[in-house]
Amino acid sequence: MHFAQHSEHYRTCVSDIFRWAKVRSVLTALLGALIWVAGAAHGGADSIETGSLETGSIEAGSIQNGAFELEIVAPGNYVHYGTHDDRSRQNLGDQANIGFIVGERCVLVFDGGGSLPVGRALLNALREVTDKPICYVVISHVHPDHIFGVAALTADDPVIIGHENLPRQLAARGKFYREALERDLGELAAGSDIVMPTKTVAAGETITVDIGDREIDIRAWPPAHTDHDVSIFDRSTSTLWLADLLFVEHTPVLDSNITGFLAVMQTLRGTEARHYVPGHGRSSAAWPAVLDAQQRYFEVILKETRRAIRENVRLMDAVNQIGLSEADQWVNFETYHRRNVTTAYTELEWE
Numbered sequence: 001m002h003f004a005q006h007s008e009h010y011r012t013c014v015s016d017i018f019r020w021a022k023v024r025s026v027l028t029a030l031l032g033a034l035i036w037v038a039g040a041a042h043g044g045a046d047s048i049e050t051g052s053l054e055t056g057s058i059e060a061g062s063i064q065n066g067a068f069e070l071e072i073v074a075p076g077n078y079v080h081y082g083t084h085d086d087r088s089r090q091n092l093g094d095q096a097n098i099g100f101i102v103g104e105r106c107v108l109v110f111d112g113g114g115s116l117p118v119g120r121a122l123l124n125a126l127r128e129v130t131d132k133p134i135c136y137v138v139i140s141h142v143h144p145d146h147i148f149g150v151a152a153l154t155a156d157d158p159v160i161i162g163h164e165n166l167p168r169q170l171a172a173r174g175k176f177y178r179e180a181l182e183r184d185l186g187e188l189a190a191g192s193d194i195v196m197p198t199k200t201v202a203a204g205e206t207i208t209v210d211i212g213d214r215e216i217d218i219r220a221w222p223p224a225h226t227d228h229d230v231s232i233f234d235r236s237t238s239t240l241w242l243a244d245l246l247f248v249e250h251t252p253v254l255d256s257n258i259t260g261f262l263a264v265m266q267t268l269r270g271t272e273a274r275h276y277v278p279g280h281g282r283s284s285a286a287w288p289a290v291l292d293a294q295q296r297y298f299e300v301i302l303k304e305t306r307r308a309i310r311e312n313v314r315l316m317d318a319v320n321q322i323g324l325s326e327a328d329q330w331v332n333f334e335t336y337h338r339r340n341v342t343t344a345y346t347e348l349e350w351e
């Protein structure tokens with residue numbers, strides 16, 4: 001491993017684990033290493049360090065383009081930005097922005113990424129930064145690109161925190177998500193198991209945890225992106241981690257309630273954040289102006305869907321008409337937009 005410090009951010013190359021060489025023997029060695037590391041995950045941080053060094057026969061490489069990178073967005077706040085590409089055996093589901101906050105006593109991790117290997121890469125990158133134990137893992141919501149890496153982060157026996165509705169959603173969707181992961185990743189999905197929260201936060205409530213001279217607010221929201229979104233806020237640096245309450249570049253995704261999402265965004269604007277971390281994508285825009293594009297997107301859908309319902313346009317036609325002015329503004333529009341319109345239509349037709 002190497003670890004280079006740049007003026008504004010670190011780039012951590014988890015170089016000894018993730019190389020997707022085409023050579024079968026290397027792949028076999030990697031799988032052996034993953035299995036070994038998964039087994040060692042119950043042995044504590046020291047053995048994980050040793051284990052990753054023992055995989056030195058695997059050449060330097062990455063989940064995607066050569067490195068599993070971390071950036072420091074504020075002191076103690078380390079972010080790994082995921083890709084906008086579809087999930088594949090190359091990117092291993094490394095799609096969501098995930099990361100951690102380091103306190104004097106211990107570390108809080110926010111989301112684990114889309115597979116056990118992504119969670120492993122995050123853990124290895126974290127261990128390049130600090131030896132402090134992980135005392136909290138916050139799961140932002142049920143979507144697979146956020147949850148499956150959590151299985152790699154449990155060795156320190158952290159409190160696993162989620163919204164009060166998260167256990168129900170994990171129970172309802174977990175098996176389906178897991179089967180889809182196996183379809184996409186094959187044997188590389190091994191060990192990507194669902195981890196249930198050990199502590200939940202009621203909708204509309206905020207709890208505060210202290211990780212040592214650093215207090216983190218964990219806020220559970222009413223229905224928006226999903227019916228169980230959680231954000232975190234590092235008080236000492238005023239850094240707001242929004243997960244999928246904020247999409248940048250990537251088409252926003254609606255899996256619950258469009259009017260709720262707009263209301264939650266309005267509340268979010270009142271947060272005095274100096275730094276922010278979206279769930280997908282990145283931006284140099286100021287807070288809260290960075291919310292504007294997503295707000296415009298949902299307002300267009302809201303307005304045009306209400307009109308379609310008023311004019312008795314059927315859903316199957318509406319999905320091909322509504323919101324097309326937004327098509328050039330977002331990545332992955334074809335994949336997500338019609339589903340968003342369907343969700344909005346289903347909600348709004350009962351207004």
Ligand SMILES: [Zn+2]
Pocket residue numbers: 141143225244253
């Ligand atoms: Zn999501």
